[in-house]
Amino acid sequence: MNISKPEGASERSAERLVHVPLEGRAYDILIGPGLIGRAGGEITSRLKGRRAAIVTDEHVGAHYLEALMDSLQTDGIEAVSLSLPAGEKTKSLEHLSTVCDMVLTARIERNDAVIALGGGVIGDLAGFAAGIVRRGVRFVQIPTTLLAQVDSSVGGKTGINTRHGKNLLGVFHQPDLVLADSAALDSLSEREFRAGYAEVAKYGLIDKPDFFGWLEKNWKKVFEGGPERIEAIAVSCQAKADVVVEDERETGRRALLNLGHTFGHALEAATQYDSSRLVHGEGVAIGMVLAHQFSARLNLASPDDAKRVEAHLREVGLPTTMGEIPGELPPTEKLLDAIAQDKKVKGGKLTFILTHGVGQSFIADDVPPSEVLSFLEEKRPK
Amino acid sequence: MNISKPEGASERSAERLVHVPLEGRAYDILIGPGLIGRAGGEITSRLKGRRAAIVTDEHVGAHYLEALMDSLQTDGIEAVSLSLPAGEKTKSLEHLSTVCDMVLTARIERNDAVIALGGGVIGDLAGFAAGIVRRGVRFVQIPTTLLAQVDSSVGGKTGINTRHGKNLLGVFHQPDLVLADSAALDSLSEREFRAGYAEVAKYGLIDKPDFFGWLEKNWKKVFEGGPERIEAIAVSCQAKADVVVEDERETGRRALLNLGHTFGHALEAATQYDSSRLVHGEGVAIGMVLAHQFSARLNLASPDDAKRVEAHLREVGLPTTMGEIPGELPPTEKLLDAIAQDKKVKGGKLTFILTHGVGQSFIADDVPPSEVLSFLEEKRPK
Numbered sequence: 001m002n003i004s005k006p007e008g009a010s011e012r013s014a015e016r017l018v019h020v021p022l023e024g025r026a027y028d029i030l031i032g033p034g035l036i037g038r039a040g041g042e043i044t045s046r047l048k049g050r051r052a053a054i055v056t057d058e059h060v061g062a063h064y065l066e067a068l069m070d071s072l073q074t075d076g077i078e079a080v081s082l083s084l085p086a087g088e089k090t091k092s093l094e095h096l097s098t099v100c101d102m103v104l105t106a107r108i109e110r111n112d113a114v115i116a117l118g119g120g121v122i123g124d125l126a127g128f129a130a131g132i133v134r135r136g137v138r139f140v141q142i143p144t145t146l147l148a149q150v151d152s153s154v155g156g157k158t159g160i161n162t163r164h165g166k167n168l169l170g171v172f173h174q175p176d177l178v179l180a181d182s183a184a185l186d187s188l189s190e191r192e193f194r195a196g197y198a199e200v201a202k203y204g205l206i207d208k209p210d211f212f213g214w215l216e217k218n219w220k221k222v223f224e225g226g227p228e229r230i231e232a233i234a235v236s237c238q239a240k241a242d243v244v245v246e247d248e249r250e251t252g253r254r255a256l257l258n259l260g261h262t263f264g265h266a267l268e269a270a271t272q273y274d275s276s277r278l279v280h281g282e283g284v285a286i287g288m289v290l291a292h293q294f295s296a297r298l299n300l301a302s303p304d305d306a307k308r309v310e311a312h313l314r315e316v317g318l319p320t321t322m323g324e325i326p327g328e329l330p331p332t333e334k335l336l337d338a339i340a341q342d343k344k345v346k347g348g349k350l351t352f353i354l355t356h357g358v359g360q361s362f363i364a365d366d367v368p369p370s371e372v373l374s375f376l377e378e379k380r381p382k
Numbered sequence: 383m384n385i386s387k388p389e390g391a392s393e394r395s396a397e398r399l400v401h402v403p404l405e406g407r408a409y410d411i412l413i414g415p416g417l418i419g420r421a422g423g424e425i426t427s428r429l430k431g432r433r434a435a436i437v438t439d440e441h442v443g444a445h446y447l448e449a450l451m452d453s454l455q456t457d458g459i460e461a462v463s464l465s466l467p468a469g470e471k472t473k474s475l476e477h478l479s480t481v482c483d484m485v486l487t488a489r490i491e492r493n494d495a496v497i498a499l500g501g502g503v504i505g506d507l508a509g510f511a512a513g514i515v516r517r518g519v520r521f522v523q524i525p526t527t528l529l530a531q532v533d534s535s536v537g538g539k540t541g542i543n544t545r546h547g548k549n550l551l552g553v554f555h556q557p558d559l560v561l562a563d564s565a566a567l568d569s570l571s572e573r574e575f576r577a578g579y580a581e582v583a584k585y586g587l588i589d590k591p592d593f594f595g596w597l598e599k600n601w602k603k604v605f606e607g608g609p610e611r612i613e614a615i616a617v618s619c620q621a622k623a624d625v626v627v628e629d630e631r632e633t634g635r636r637a638l639l640n641l642g643h644t645f646g647h648a649l650e651a652a653t654q655y656d657s658s659r660l661v662h663g664e665g666v667a668i669g670m671v672l673a674h675q676f677s678a679r680l681n682l683a684s685p686d687d688a689k690r691v692e693a694h695l696r697e698v699g700l701p702t703t704m705g706e707i708p709g710e711l712p713p714t715e716k717l718l719d720a721i722a723q724d725k726k727v728k729g730g731k732l733t734f735i736l737t738h739g740v741g742q743s744f745i746a747d748d749v750p751p752s753e754v755l756s757f758l759e760e761k762r763p764k
Contacts, residue, residue: 093479101544101546131553132552135539135541135554157517162486168515168516169515171553249517249518
């Protein structure tokens with residue numbers, strides 16, 4: 001793996017740098033404690049513009065906005081900020097309009113930056129605005145959740161939700177810099193940290209069996225903070241970057257990142273995206289276990305691998321079965337509908353990420369819906 | 383030039399094909415009479431999807447929507463349509479939202495198409511929607527004005543207006559096919575055709591002196607229709623395509639396409655985009671004459687070239703002086719403000735497209751605002 005220490009990092013020995021070598025739009029991901037307080041210097045050393053428009057949410061803003069503004073000011077960046085309500089509902093056309101208006105009012109030009117300070121919601125929304133204002137201005141991600149640091153802040157997918165579904169409007173707009181402040185994760189709830197950890201484990205399960213083994217041994221230190229946390233984030237960012245560079249627009253291999261997500265999304269939809277019942281990472285955790293169990297049922301993988309995955313995720317405190325989701329689930333046919341989404345697809349075969357074992361996942365585009373139906377029927381709580 | 387006749391064109395001898403060889407996103411521009419009535423076949427032979435969402439305006443829709451729908455149906459494309467009010471005000475976030483909702487309701491997937499049937503307003507709006515629905519679906523341009531056929535339908539710039547200015551939100555989203563039906567131009571008013579012709583002449587003035595000479599001889603036939611009109615559109619599309627392939631995102635050479643546009647946009651702003659006083663192409667015509675006169679004043683070009691340009695544009699019936707714009711113009715300082723836009727730029731030097739003579743334009747990024755001011759002061763009506 002190509003993870004190096006950035007220049008001048010001797011006194012910040014834990015810091016890591018992941019370079020994303022997209023042609024003409026290469027960018028750095030820095031991972032380490034205290035990056036929010038050093039954001040100004042990291043930005044001015046990489047971007048030409050000296051104006052910035054910060055988008056954050058009310059929770060994150062209360063914690064980190066002042067430190068970020070101070071750092072930008074110290075380095076001569078003229079910044080304005082906008083704090084939006086926290087939560088998935090902020091990913092709306094109405095809020096996109098508000099953000100774009102604020103960015104234009106701040107006279108952000110192509111070389112200036114929109115900065116997203118927050119989790120995936122803020123990153124997706126601010127990134128979309130950065131992608132369409134003047135047909136694209138610079139974009140800096142400062143993700144403050146584990147989920148955003150290891151997943152949504154890397155790779156350029158942006159978007160908002162519509163009445164037709166999630167992320168149905170958006171653009172591919174790569175960031176010009178990602179600052180993953182590992183210390184910011186200390187303010188996350190245990191549940192939120194665990195949900196992000198599901199995506200960390202996912203990278204091991206896709207194609208890094210050694211990393212999964214390392215996580216089995218070191219997960220407690222990742223939760224506690226310190227070098228292991230930074231290492232886990234860096235390996236995850238590198239894994240995501242590798243896939244994105246190979247297949248930026250998801251015409252092939254990038255689909256592997258959906259391991260656990262097909263079942264997971266269906267469960268999120270089945271619980272009406274009610275975060276008191278299920279958050280995204282929890283859906284992914286259950287989904288990954290189901291993907292391994294389903295692969296075993298199809299004689300593609302050993303049942304022992306499914307047991308191993310389930311054991312680890314359970315040990316860290318993640319849900320691993322549908323029965324752990326509070327409240328009633330809809331009928332199995334409805335779950336399958338959510339998986340198939342489109343009637344056209346339902347008539348034919350389904351595409352799933354399946355596996356031959358830990359770290360050996362693959363894209364299967366010939367899964368019969370009837371197999372999924374009977375599998376889900378067996379696994380759902382009776 | 384690389385303009386060929388498309389296959390099967392023997393019986394449609396006048397038809398031309400311009401290929402835009404963008405890497406991974408190459409597309410064809412077909413130019414000829416009757417293409418709207420053959421759209422279904424041209425689309426199905428190039429695109430995989432069999433659904434389409436047509437966006438048009440009430441004027442154009444009344445003329446051509448039925449023929450287009452019939453052709454799509456004949457070739458097995460399931461299509462829905464949306465007719466919006468004609469005019470620049472339709473390039474709004476509100477209408478973008480309406481278009482996206484209609485496209486999503488029609489279950490347009492990545493390989494299906496959004497089709498723009500109309501002028502630049504419809505093309506810019508529908509193209510923006512096509513660029514953001516599912517982070518990009520296929521896009522077919524069927525431009526029905528000369529301006530759209532030779533300029534806005536080629537090159538992938540899309541956008542809407544905001545209270546801060548024109549085209550401030552948008553994406554680069556290349557079409558997958560452009561069908562320029564030359565017969566559709568017969569229904570344009572003389573004034574509208576002339577306005578589009580200003581952009582045709584522009585390609586000669588940028589770097590094709592022979593083409594400008596050809597236009598001086600053949601412009602009447604271009605206005606009348608027939609092979610010369612198709613030839614003029616094809617040469618223009620090829621010229622634009624060449625620039626776009628070289629510099630898709632306007633970081634360099636693409637700026638040459640702004641010949642006449644810096645002065646032209648300032649005049650459009652000065653007349654509050656009131657089309658009864660000035661339409662875009664008329665502003666460009668005056669702007670191109672001013673650009674040649676200004677270049678002569680700076681001893682970059684011969685005054686004879688400016689006279690030649692003015693003579694031709696006047697012969698076709700375009701305005702060539704600020705004095706021809708009905709109503710009062712704002713003070714010269716205000717015109718300069720509109721040119722400089724940003725205070726930062728105003729303090730320093732301005733970027734203009736200047737020329738060494740017909741077909742010898744270049745990017746000048748060191749124009750002193752004081753020179754522009756005294757030039758405009760001299761040229762404005764007293």
